Amino acid sequence: MRRTGIAETCIGIFILALLAAIAGGVYIAQSIFDPGFYSVALQKEGNGAYRKNSLPSPGSEPTPAFLPETLVPMGPEETFDSGTLSDKIDGKADLYLSSGFVKLSTRRFARRDDPKSWLELFIYQMGDPTNAFSVYSVQKRKDSRPVELGVSAYATEDAFFFTNGPDYFEIVSANKDLAEEMSSLAKNLVAAEPKYTGQRTEASLFPPESLDESSISLHMSDVFGFSALDRVYTASYGPEAARVTAFLSQRESAEEAAGLADAYGRFLIENGGEEAGAIPGAPPDSKVYKVFDTYEVVLHRGKFFAGTHEVDSLESATDIASRIYRKLDEAGR
Amino acid sequence: MRKRSKDHPLQSEMDRRDFLIRSAKAGLTLGAAAALGYFLYDPVGPGIPVEKSSVALPDFSVPEAGKKIAIATGDDRIKTVNAALKALGGIECFVKKGDRVLIKVNAAFATPPSLCATTNPELLAEVTRLCLGAGAATVAVTDNSINNPESCFALSGIGDAARSSGAHLIVPAESLFTSITVPGSNFIRNWPVLFGAFKGATKLIGICPVKDHHRSGASMSMKNWYGFIGGRRNIFHQDIHTFIKDLAIMIKPTLVILDGTFAMISNGPTGGSVSDLKQTNTMIVSTDQVAADAVGAALLGKTPADLPFIAKAEQAGAGTSDFEALSPFRVSTG
Numbered sequence: 001m002r003r004t005g006i007a008e009t010c011i012g013i014f015i016l017a018l019l020a021a022i023a024g025g026v027y028i029a030q031s032i033f034d035p036g037f038y039s040v041a042l043q044k045e046g047n048g049a050y051r052k053n054s055l056p057s058p059g060s061e062p063t064p065a066f067l068p069e070t071l072v073p074m075g076p077e078e079t080f081d082s083g084t085l086s087d088k089i090d091g092k093a094d095l096y097l098s099s100g101f102v103k104l105s106t107r108r109f110a111r112r113d114d115p116k117s118w119l120e121l122f123i124y125q126m127g128d129p130t131n132a133f134s135v136y137s138v139q140k141r142k143d144s145r146p147v148e149l150g151v152s153a154y155a156t157e158d159a160f161f162f163t164n165g166p167d168y169f170e171i172v173s174a175n176k177d178l179a180e181e182m183s184s185l186a187k188n189l190v191a192a193e194p195k196y197t198g199q200r201t202e203a204s205l206f207p208p209e210s211l212d213e214s215s216i217s218l219h220m221s222d223v224f225g226f227s228a229l230d231r232v233y234t235a236s237y238g239p240e241a242a243r244v245t246a247f248l249s250q251r252e253s254a255e256e257a258a259g260l261a262d263a264y265g266r267f268l269i270e271n272g273g274e275e276a277g278a279i280p281g282a283p284p285d286s287k288v289y290k291v292f293d294t295y296e297v298v299l300h301r302g303k304f305f306a307g308t309h310e311v312d313s314l315e316s317a318t319d320i321a322s323r324i325y326r327k328l329d330e331a332g333r
Numbered sequence: 334m335r336k337r338s339k340d341h342p343l344q345s346e347m348d349r350r351d352f353l354i355r356s357a358k359a360g361l362t363l364g365a366a367a368a369l370g371y372f373l374y375d376p377v378g379p380g381i382p383v384e385k386s387s388v389a390l391p392d393f394s395v396p397e398a399g400k401k402i403a404i405a406t407g408d409d410r411i412k413t414v415n416a417a418l419k420a421l422g423g424i425e426c427f428v429k430k431g432d433r434v435l436i437k438v439n440a441a442f443a444t445p446p447s448l449c450a451t452t453n454p455e456l457l458a459e460v461t462r463l464c465l466g467a468g469a470a471t472v473a474v475t476d477n478s479i480n481n482p483e484s485c486f487a488l489s490g491i492g493d494a495a496r497s498s499g500a501h502l503i504v505p506a507e508s509l510f511t512s513i514t515v516p517g518s519n520f521i522r523n524w525p526v527l528f529g530a531f532k533g534a535t536k537l538i539g540i541c542p543v544k545d546h547h548r549s550g551a552s553m554s555m556k557n558w559y560g561f562i563g564g565r566r567n568i569f570h571q572d573i574h575t576f577i578k579d580l581a582i583m584i585k586p587t588l589v590i591l592d593g594t595f596a597m598i599s600n601g602p603t604g605g606s607v608s609d610l611k612q613t614n615t616m617i618v619s620t621d622q623v624a625a626d627a628v629g630a631a632l633l634g635k636t637p638a639d640l641p642f643i644a645k646a647e648q649a650g651a652g653t654s655d656f657e658a659l660s661p662f663r664v665s666t667g
Binding site for chain 1: 366369370373375441442444445447448479480488546547548549552567570573599600601602603605606607608609
């Protein structure tokens with residue numbers, strides 16, 4: 001075999017050293033963390049996920065029939081079931097899951113002439129109108145104004161909230177100047193479905209005098225922190241400075257209503273309350289509790305469990321409770 | 334044959350045996366190079382998961398800085414965060430030249446900045462600029478969002494704010510998660526954590542808004558670390574207070590910045606309207622995350638006792654709820 005020359009050996013060693021240096025460089029380079037590596041998806045304008053979720057691309061997505069002319073979809077509809085709802089709304093999922101939640105559909109829309117003005121539509125399918133009213137009512141914003149849609153509805157300066165039949169709707173805008181678009185979208189959504197005119201519930205048994213009708217809410221579980229208390233309507237009476245919260249719930253039987261009143265009374269005592277004894281003006285079948293500095297009247301009449309909750313004034317607490325009792329009495333006859 | 338040899342003198346000296354030996358050597362060299370390439374090949378890229386028994390999250394606190402808290406009031410986030418940091422001695426007390434800073438934002442939702450459900454982008458940009466101005470080599474921003482990460486970073490304004498101020502975004506790729514066990518934790522046991530985002534980081538700053546939370550009562554500094562958790566993390570909502578305590582003992586930050594300029598006082602953690610917000614004009618900057626949350630509770634009309642996770646975190650040694658014991662620096666920006 002021919003022996004290699006010095007030149008050949010030197011060239012061979014040089015090439016091997018170069019390869020080793022390249023391998024070492026690659027090894028070192030890949031072990032250094034580069035945050036930019038993980039932001040490529042956001043930096044590339046053409047990235048599908050980025051465009052789909054941020055900027056409208058008119059004509060690329062089917063347009064729903066209820067969409068006003070001035071809006072275009074920013075991307076496809078997303079849907080969530082009970083197993084994935086928290087992927088969209090995190091900790092607030094419990095509120096819906098405890099109220100019969102079936103499915104959530106969401107979609108973002110932007111102004112055709114201004115892609116940076118956008119809103120998001122949430123449609124919660126809640127199974128039945130009572131469930132839908134519950135999630136609508138317990139989240140009601142204080143600084144809101146009623147909206148005439150023919151269904152239960154209100155608006156804030158950047159959002160619309162309404163319920164129609166078994167569905168609860170939210171339209172949340174990124175800009176405060178989208179009121180017109182939100183209004184048109186809400187009207188179209190209501191028009192697209194049979195208008196739900198409401199059903200008679202025990203909420204209609206709240207005495208109307210000084211009642212704030214917009215305050216009526218339906219709480220589905222763990223009401224007032226008591227785990228056995230569910231499906232309770234609450235309503236506010238009187239001026240803001242002297243608000244009285246009343247509650248009312250129809251149970252399966254008179255026995256259940258009476259048993260619940262007893263159990264709730266025990267719960268109050270376990271949590272620092274005490275029986276106030278016989279109070280003049282208190283309604284029949286009731287007990288008055290003093291819980292720290294507030295009063296609680298708990299009563300039952302027929303299948304109804306009712307009362308007043310955390311009222312500063314004993315007189316106001318018993319007055320409203322008595323009116324509720326009389327109303328229930330009339331309804332029972 | 335002999336004639337061709339004269340034309341090609343090198344070939345003339347190679348016999349059959351020589352050819353086979355050289356071919357075998359060349360083959361061995363190629364095989365060795367391929368084997369070396371295969372051995373060195375990283376199929377996942379930076380942030381590759383490593384064995385859970387060999388990892389632990391670093392302690393990012395600055396011992397010489399001690400436990401401090403500053404509470405700045407005012408309606409301008411840029412002014413209040415600067416005032417609070419100045420009261421603590423300046424960002425230079427916490428970020429040194431060459432530091433690689435990781436900022437954990439709340440980018441949980443693809444919602445507009447106006448809802449204050451996510452970290453305010455202007456605040457993020459300012460803190461990034463301050464870190465770079467103090468000599469930080471890099472600033473990276475991350476969160477394992479609840480909604481699609483790309484849309485969260487884009488629609489919350491956090492993506493643009495990070496880029497414009499010179500920070501890198503770390504999108505929570507699958508490969509960045511590693512299952513780890515946090516000693517003393519009830520739930521973070523062999524559970525995926527965004528471990529890859531910490532690689533190379535020398536300082537950690539949490540920036541988040543003050544929010545109501547339907548399950549935990551509040552979402553503040555300690556709850557913000559939830560965004561380091563992977564997997565089906567919603568199961569931890571069943572015992573959310575204990576889980577937030579676990580987060581507090583897992584993360585030892587350099588600083589937390591709790592933005593209470595607007596507090597989401599109802600319908601949290603997503604909100605849904607500016608009507609869910611209350612202007613509370615407060616910026617809290619602290620080296621003690623428990624103390625920061627104790628101050629933040631008041632912005633939601635609550636006391637630390639109303640939020641069981643604060644007491645749990647304190648008992649676990651993550652900080653103190655008695656923020657007055659830290660002699661807070663109180664500054665007003667007018």
